[in-house]
Amino acid sequence: MQVTSQTTGYGGDYTSAWDAYRRRRRWVFGIGLGGWAGLGVFAMLLHAGNFQGKRPSIPEFCFSTLILIWFVTSAIAGIRLSFFKCPRCGRQFFATWWYHNGFARRCVHCGLRKWAKNDSPEEDT
Numbered sequence: 001m002q003v004t005s006q007t008t009g010y011g012g013d014y015t016s017a018w019d020a021y022r023r024r025r026r027w028v029f030g031i032g033l034g035g036w037a038g039l040g041v042f043a044m045l046l047h048a049g050n051f052q053g054k055r056p057s058i059p060e061f062c063f064s065t066l067i068l069i070w071f072v073t074s075a076i077a078g079i080r081l082s083f084f085k086c087p088r089c090g091r092q093f094f095a096t097w098w099y100h101n102g103f104a105r106r107c108v109h110c111g112l113r114k115w116a117k118n119d120s121p122e123e124d125t
């Protein structure tokens with residue numbers, strides 16, 4: 001049986017699938033950059049407390065807990081992104097069981113171009 005866009009539920013229009021992919025990608029970048037910014041501010045607060053010879057008002061274990069939370073959420077967001085399914089064939093767009101390419105410009109299974117709105121080859125460059 002050949003897998004088509006009809007069986008993946010997109011009905012030939014892949015726009016919503018790529019919107020979902022963009023959201024997943026924004027989560028990865030947002031968590032990554034937001035985490036750096038948040039931890040930077042947190043580290044400055046800790047450092048400021050130490051500078052004045054006082055005990056930091058924020059316990060240091062909070063810092064390591066935040067780093068752990070940041071690490072876990074980054075990993076979850078990254079895994080969700082890498083498990084993105086091809087809108088045409090429904091299999092992982094970027095990976096097979098033995099191969100992974102997060103920068104793949106085509107589905108590693110069916111060859112659908114990244115960002116293709118439908119099955120037409122006209123936008124192929």
Ligand SMILES: [Zn+2]
Nearest residue numbers: 086089107110
């Ligand atoms: Zn595919």
